[in-house]
Amino acid sequence: xxxxxxxFLLENLKEILSCSHDFVLEGKDAIKSLYDxxxxxxxxxxxxxxxxxxxQVMVERFQQMAYAMLDLMDSSAIIAxxxxxxxxxxxxxxxxxxxxxxxxxxxxxxxxxxxxxxKKEVSSIKKALMDDIDNTKLDNLRLGSGTTTPYASGYQIGxxxxxxxxxxxxxxxxxxxxxVKDRLVGVLKKRQIISIVGMGGxxxxxxxxxxxxDSYITYHFHVRGWTxxxxxxxxxxxxxxxxxxxxxxxDQLHGACENKLAEKLYKCLYGRRYLIVVDDIWxxxxxxxxxxxxxxxxxxxxxxxxxxxxxxxxxxxxxxxxPHFMSFLSQDExxxxxxxxxxxxxxxxxxxxxxxxxxxxxxxxGLALAIVIVGGILEKIERKKERWTEVSERLSSYITTDDAxxxxxxxxxxxxxxxxxxxxxxxxxxxxxPEDYEIVVWRLILLWIAEGFVxxxxxxxxxxxxxxxxxxxxxxxxxxxxxxxxxxxxxxxRMHDMLRAFCLExxxxxxxxxxxxxxxxxxxxxxxxxxxxxxxxxxxxxxGYHDGEPCFPHLRSTLSSPISYIYxxxxxxxxxxxxxxxxxxxxxxxxxxxFLEIRVRHLDSxxxxxxxxxxxxxxxxxxxxxxxxCIPRSFWSLVKLRHLSISEEIEFEPPSASHGYPPxxxxxxxxxxxxxxxxxxxxxxxxxxxxxLKRVVFYRGPRETKQIILPSLANLIQxxxxxxxxxxxxxxxxxxxxxxxxxxxxxxxxxxxxxxxxKEMSKLGKLPNLEILKLRxxxxxxxxxxxxxxxxxxLKYLKLSFMDLERWICSTSIHFPNLQQLLIERxxxxxEIPSSLGDVATLETIEVSWSSHSVSDSALKIxxxxxxxxxxxxxxxxxxxxxxxxxxxxxxxxxxDERFSIFTSSCPTP
Numbered sequence: 001x002x003x004x005x006x007x008f009l010l011e012n013l014k015e016i017l018s019c020s021h022d023f024v025l026e027g028k029d030a031i032k033s034l035y036d037x038x039x040x041x042x043x044x045x046x047x048x049x050x051x052x053x054x055x056q057v058m059v060e061r062f063q064q065m066a067y068a069m070l071d072l073m074d075s076s077a078i079i080a081x082x083x084x085x086x087x088x089x090x091x092x093x094x095x096x097x098x099x100x101x102x103x104x105x106x107x108x109x110x111x112x113x114x115x116x117x118x119k120k121e122v123s124s125i126k127k128a129l130m131d132d133i134d135n136t137k138l139d140n141l142r143l144g145s146g147t148t149t150p151y152a153s154g155y156q157i158g159x160x161x162x163x164x165x166x167x168x169x170x171x172x173x174x175x176x177x178x179x180v181k182d183r184l185v186g187v188l189k190k191r192q193i194i195s196i197v198g199m200g201g202x203x204x205x206x207x208x209x210x211x212x213x214d215s216y217i218t219y220h221f222h223v224r225g226w227t228x229x230x231x232x233x234x235x236x237x238x239x240x241x242x243x244x245x246x247x248x249x250x251d252q253l254h255g256a257c258e259n260k261l262a263e264k265l266y267k268c269l270y271g272r273r274y275l276i277v278v279d280d281i282w283x284x285x286x287x288x289x290x291x292x293x294x295x296x297x298x299x300x301x302x303x304x305x306x307x308x309x310x311x312x313x314x315x316x317x318x319x320x321x322x323p324h325f326m327s328f329l330s331q332d333e334x335x336x337x338x339x340x341x342x343x344x345x346x347x348x349x350x351x352x353x354x355x356x357x358x359x360x361x362x363x364x365x366g367l368a369l370a371i372v373i374v375g376g377i378l379e380k381i382e383r384k385k386e387r388w389t390e391v392s393e394r395l396s397s398y399i400t401t402d403d404a405x406x407x408x409x410x411x412x413x414x415x416x417x418x419x420x421x422x423x424x425x426x427x428x429x430x431x432x433x434p435e436d437y438e439i440v441v442w443r444l445i446l447l448w449i450a451e452g453f454v455x456x457x458x459x460x461x462x463x464x465x466x467x468x469x470x471x472x473x474x475x476x477x478x479x480x481x482x483x484x485x486x487x488x489x490x491x492x493x494r495m496h497d498m499l500r501a502f503c504l505e506x507x508x509x510x511x512x513x514x515x516x517x518x519x520x521x522x523x524x525x526x527x528x529x530x531x532x533x534x535x536x537x538x539x540x541x542x543x544g545y546h547d548g549e550p551c552f553p554h555l556r557s558t559l560s561s562p563i564s565y566i567y568x569x570x571x572x573x574x575x576x577x578x579x580x581x582x583x584x585x586x587x588x589x590x591x592x593x594x595f596l597e598i599r600v601r602h603l604d605s606x607x608x609x610x611x612x613x614x615x616x617x618x619x620x621x622x623x624x625x626x627x628x629x630c631i632p633r634s635f636w637s638l639v640k641l642r643h644l645s646i647s648e649e650i651e652f653e654p655p656s657a658s659h660g661y662p663p664x665x666x667x668x669x670x671x672x673x674x675x676x677x678x679x680x681x682x683x684x685x686x687x688x689x690x691x692x693l694k695r696v697v698f699y700r701g702p703r704e705t706k707q708i709i710l711p712s713l714a715n716l717i718q719x720x721x722x723x724x725x726x727x728x729x730x731x732x733x734x735x736x737x738x739x740x741x742x743x744x745x746x747x748x749x750x751x752x753x754x755x756x757x758x759k760e761m762s763k764l765g766k767l768p769n770l771e772i773l774k775l776r777x778x779x780x781x782x783x784x785x786x787x788x789x790x791x792x793x794x795l796k797y798l799k800l801s802f803m804d805l806e807r808w809i810c811s812t813s814i815h816f817p818n819l820q821q822l823l824i825e826r827x828x829x830x831x832e833i834p835s836s837l838g839d840v841a842t843l844e845t846i847e848v849s850w851s852s853h854s855v856s857d858s859a860l861k862i863x864x865x866x867x868x869x870x871x872x873x874x875x876x877x878x879x880x881x882x883x884x885x886x887x888x889x890x891x892x893x894x895x896x897d898e899r900f901s902i903f904t905s906s907c908p909t910p
Contacts, residue, residue: 002206002689006059007272007598008041010035010038010458013031013034013038014035015853018240021559024617024793033119034118034119034122037119037123037126037196038122040126041122041125041126043470046674050340056768062121062122062125064189065117065118065121066118069118070215075420079232085381092775095206095875099432100627101482104345107609108123109741109742110717112130113363114604114769115423115488116410122192122617125731126516128899134225152209154681160584170543171329171333171336171337172329172330172333172334172336172337172339172368173203173206173207173210176207176324177207177210177211177325179213179215179324179489179629180194180196180207180211180324181211181305183209183217183321183324184217184220184275184304185217185220185300186300188300189296189298189299189300190296190298190299191294191295191297191302191303192301192302192303193302193304193305193316193317193318193319193321194302194303194304194305194317194321194324195304195306195313195317195321195324196208196304196305196306196307196322196323196324197306197307197309197310197313197323197324197325197326198308198326199261199308199309199326199367199822200308200324200369200496200497200498201367201368201369201370201408201410201496202306202326202328202368202369203368203369204279204306204308205279205280205306206325207326207559208279208304208306211304212224212226212275212277213305213877214590215875215877215878216255217238217275217880218878219878219879221271221273221274221275221301221302221879222272222273222274222880222881223245223246223269223272223273223274223275223731223879224245224270224274224275224276224277224737224879224880225241225242225243225244225245225246225274225275225276225277226241226242226276226277226279227239227241227242227276227277227278227279227281228279228436228498229278229280229281229282229286229437230280230282230434230435231282231435232434232435233286234852235258235289235290235569236257236258238264238286238289238290239258239261239262239290239293240253240261241259242265242276242293243264243265243268246265246268246274246880249266253523255294259624260902262292262293265293266292266293266294266295269293269294269295269301270295270297271295271297271299272299272301273299273300273301273547274294274301274302275301276294276302276303276304276522277304277305277306278290278303278304278305278306279302279305279306279436279851280306280307280436280497281305281306281307281312281314282307282308282312283308284315284316287312288307288318290849292539292799303316305895310325311724313816322866327366328365328366328367329366329367329368329371330366331358331361331362331366332383333366333573334361334362334364334366334371335361336359336877337361337368337371337372337375338357338360338361338364338374338375338378339357339374341371341372341376341379341477342357342375342379347807350383352385353383353385353906355390356385356388356389356392357378357388359392360374360378360388360391360392360395361374362437362903363395363396364407364411364518365407367407367723369407369408369477369496369498370407370408370411372477373412373415373477373478374391374395374411374414376415376474376476376477376478377391377414377415378391379475379476380418380475380476381418391414394414394417395410395411395414398687402457406497409498409501409502409505410841413502414499415478416477416502416506420454421907422454422455422469423469423472423473425451425453426448426453426469426470426473427473427478427503427505427508428453429448429451429453429533430479430495430499430500430503430504431500431503431504431506431507431645432781433495433500435497436497437494438482438483438492438493438494439493439494439495440491440492441470441485441489441490441492441493441494443489444470444493445463445466445467446595446598446617446618446643447468447572448466448469449462449463449594449617449642450571450572450594450595450617450618451571451572451594452571453469454466454469457613460905461671463594467489467490468748470490470493470733471490474490474493474905478495478620479494480493480494480495481493481495482494486748486772486774486797486799486821487748487771487797488774496889497583504623504828531724540592547842548760555633555852562903568594570590570593571592571593571594571595572593572594572595572822573587573590573595573596573597573598574595574596574597575597575598575599576598576599576620576622578598579599579600579601579624580598580600580601581602581689582600582601582602582603583598583600583603583606583607583697584598585607585609585873587613588609588610588612588613589612590613591612591613591614591615593615594615594616594618595617596613596616596618596619596620597618597621597622597623598619598620598621598622599622599623599624600621600622600623600624601623601624601625602624602625603621603623603625603629604628604629604630605629605630605631605632606621606629606630606631606632606635608632608633608634609631609634610632610634610635611634611635611637611638612637613638614637614638614639614642615640616638616641617640617641617642617643617667618641618642618643619638619644619645620642620643620645620646621645621646621647622647623646623647623648626648626701626702627651628648628649628650628675628701629646629650629651630650630651630652631650631652631653631654632653633653633662635652636662636663636665636689638665639663639665639667641665641667641805642667642668642669642670643670644668644670644671644672645670645671645672645673645697646672646673647673648673648699648701648703649673649674649676649699649700650671650673650674650675650676651675652686656906662689663689663692664689664691665689665690666691666692667692668690668692668693669692669693669694669695669718670693670694670695670696671695671696671697672695672696672697672699672701672723673694673697673698673725674696674697674699675698675699675700676698676699676700676704676708676710676724676725676726677700677704677706677707677708677709677710681767683711683792687711687713687715687716688715691716691718692718693716693718694719694720694721695719695720695722695723696713696716696719696721696722696723697723697724697725698710698724698725699725699726699727700725700753701726701727701728701730702726702727703728704728707735708724708726708734708754710741711741712737712741713741713742713743713746714740714742715743716743717743717745718745719743719745719746720745720746720747720748721746721747721748721749721750722742722748722749723749723750723751723752724748724750724751724752724753724754724779725752725753726752726753726754726779727753728753733754733755733756733757733781734751734754734755734756734760734779735756735760736756736760736761736763736764737763738763739763739764739766739767742767744767744768744769744785745769746767746769746770747769747770747771747772747773748771748773748774749764749767749770749771749772749773749774750773750774750776751774751775751776751779751780752776752777752779752901753776753777753778753779754778754779755778755779755780755781756779756780756781757780757781757782758780758781758782758784758785758786760780761780761785761787762788762791762792765787765788765790765791765792766790766791768793768794769794770792770793770794770795771794771795771797772796772797772798773792773795773797773798773799774799774801775799775801775803776801776802777801777802777803778802778803778804780803780805780835781804782804782805782831783804783805783806783807784805784806784807784809785805785807785808785809786809786810787809787810787815787816788815789812789814789815791815792815792816792819793817793818794818795816795818795819796818796819796820796821796842797819797820797821798816798819798821798822798823799823799825799826800823800825800827800830801823801825801826801827802825802826802827803827803829803830804829805830806829806830806831807830807831808830808832808833808834809834810834810836811834811836812836815836816837816840817840817841817842818840819837819840819843820842820843820844820845821845821847822837822842822843822846822847823846823847824846824847824849824851824855824859825846825847825848825849825850825851826849826850826851827851827852827855828850828851828852829852830851830852831852831853831854831855831858832854832855832857832858832882833846833848833855833858833859833862835858835861835862835865837862838862838865838866838874840861844873844874844875845874845875845876845877846862846863846874846875846876846877847876847878848876848877848879849878849879849880851881852881853881856878856881859876859878860876860878862874862876863875863876
């Protein structure tokens with residue numbers, strides 16, 4: 001991980017050199033010389049292929065010295081800031097105000113030996129590089145040469161590819177899929193438990209997921225639910241993950257105890273034909289925790305489990321239903337899968353590469369995950385015989401065992417070696433998340449940026465570059481896409497548990513260590529011997545971990561840590577799972593903090609000391625009690641802030657005559673949540689000081705009675721996304737501002753609540769570049785919506801959720817000429833989907849869930865009509881239908897049944 005350490009050093013040295021207008025910088029020439037020397041060797045140290053054994057030993061010694069230098073510079077900056085602590089931050093600067101005689105002394109006399117030794121080490125490495133690297137390789141590796149190492153040839157940022165779960169790349173499992181599908185939809189009425197058994201990476205979850213999403217399966221079962229157990233689990237989490245799929249409204253679930261959740265799940269499933277998938281189960285105890293929640297009503301319900309352990313499958317499914325054992329792919333199937341992974345079609349491989357490709361496929365020994373990962377390597381390199389020969393030879397050198405799992409880990413090692421240096425820390429960072437954890441992408445990207453892993457490229461924003469990094473990892477089959485966003489990007493992702501295990505091993509080599517100090521429920525570990533807890537949130541120790549040292553002197557980043565253990569050099573602090581009564585004062589000493597997420601029960605005003613965090617880029621506050629949060633004037637000193645999110649309405653303290661106008665927050669791109677009703681805060685001046693906003697969220701709380709008044713957003717020319725959340729039920733209806741009040745480039749609108757009249761919709765329909773529209777919880781209310789000509793000319797994505805709409809009239813396809821995705825969710829009053837939408841040439845998908853049978857039937861009718869016209873491209877997914885045959889009527893007469901007594905034990909006090 002030496003390249004990351006150098007990046008940190010270069011960043012700090014650059015910041016120190018740029019502070020010369022605020023401090024009298026002592027030893028500026030020495031610092032500049034050190035910066036130049038480090039810059040000159042950075043390119044070489046980022047490529048492991050160029051380092052000889054002797055050089056690697058030097059680099060390891062250099063890395064330890066670099067840690068010491070990094071901590072020394074950070075500590076010096078803190079000392080300088082604390083000396084002038086009483087000075088308030090300058091409006092135009094990210095550093096506190098100082099007098100001319102203030103001195104920033106980075107290296108004290110006692111530190112001179114460390115500086116001299118470090119410079120000698122840099123010079124030694126530089127000389128060794130020049131002596132040991134041949135001229136050809138040296139020329140190829142120079143900055144700006146336009147070429148890369150042989151193993152990175154053909155690499156392009158943002159390459160596309162398929163994850164192991166890609167439905168379009170499904171080879172060798174067809175017969176297995178048909179066998180398990182027959183069991184799922186068979187005529188046997190008794191509830192059955194179907195188990196899929198096989199080693200890690202063989203394709204168990206891929207097969208289960210493909211069956212779970214199969215259109216016939218979604219139609220056959222009234223409800224479906226999915227949960228992933230893994231080796232360490234919490235029963236409550238398993239119940240919640242299933243319930244979120246099978247209940248009408250999951251908003252009230254998270255505060256319930258386990259017994260209440262179990263009872264709720266049983267009631268939701270009773271009388272309905274259900275499919276529940278329990279993925280990656282390791283222990284029978286997990287099954288025993290769940291089995292009583294699954295009623296057997298002799299209606300064809302099924303439970304499908306995946307496990308690596310035959311013994312577990314036999315104990316759960318019993319001899320009456322033998323397990324389905326996953327088989328390895330044959331050599332022909334392996335080659336077919338590799339071709340599809342690399343070339344998308346099996347007949348596109350150049351003839352000169354066929355023999356080599358078959359050899360490479362054979363070395364994966366029929367393991368699907370290994371094949372798609374090797375395919376990720378081949379996709380990124382030049383399609384030349386010598387390049388493929390290198391991969392084949394390196395595979396042979398890596399694989400030195402007959403053990404299939406060890407072979408997979410060896411293949412992962414080669415895939416990792418082929419990663420460009422900037423992707424390696426991003427990949428290893430996935431090890432910080434728990435096994436089978438679904439990672440929200442926007443948070444992951446903010447964390448990567450805060451850690452310094454993302455480098456701005458030309459005029460591309462850091463967010464854009466980070467998204468390209470993630471696309472590249474997905475394209476290499478190292479990260480699995482869990483959910484797609486409305487823009488068809490990655491909304492959430494996961495990592496296969498064997499890949500995560502590899503990340504943890506690689507993290508140890510790199511001196512990155514992940515430790516968890518607080519578990520999911522906020523239980524704090526002992527300070528003397530903090531254990532590893534399997535469950536979010538986590539700790540990220542970038543400089544290593546030492547047992548028995550509660551202060552963690554080299555801890556630079558943490559994804560969760562007790563406040564009393566926080567060390568002052570932290571960059572990332574995420575306390576989202578810890579309930580704090582108030583905002584901890586200790587946080588304001590963390591001058592290097594870039595990312596802060598915190599959960600507090602009571603917060604009426606953000607402390608003015610927030611300005612101490614002059615490096616802060618991301619501030620997320622989850623507030624438990626209702627009420628507005630006042631933001632002090634000192635907030636405007638956070639000139640690096642990019643993302644501000646507070647779960648309740650925020651109100652900025654108005655400027656006073658003595659303070660003058662606050663500075664521009666030109667870096668601020670996202671803010672949530674501004675008040676949606678009239679307040680003492682004037683929004684217009686705020687928008688003038690934040691000209692580069694790209695996403696704005698407005699909010700109205702449950703006790704608010706004032707009319708929703710939205711300001712004009714027309715001057716926010718960068719604004720891409722607008723969201724309104726109205727939780728004030730029964731209050732005055734929302735009035736949509738006129739079309740000219742929105743910026744012309746606005747692409748996404750999401751509205752929740754508000755109860756606007758449907759005639760107001762035309763104002764949104766006239767927005768020229770609107771592509772995504774999400775309507776939820778009666779954001780528009782009334783029985784009839786009739787669209788007009790010329791509206792929604794560029795809309796691609798439309799979602800209706802929890803709406804009381806009954807009739808939707810759309811007489812012609814020109815009303816939504818570019819619509820691609822239509823989602824209808826929990827619209828139980830809606831009678832049908834307009835048939836004219838089937839004639840929209842761009843329409844790709846219609847999804848209907850938790851809605852009436854008539855809506856589901858109208859969607860299927862549209863699909864059939866299109867198929868009759870020769871259009872087989874329209875996908876219709878129907879799930880969780882509401883109607884007379886789903887068993888809900890039976891439930892009413894069953895609520896008093898004595899079988900519910902199994903859930904009636906009292907819940908423990910949280």
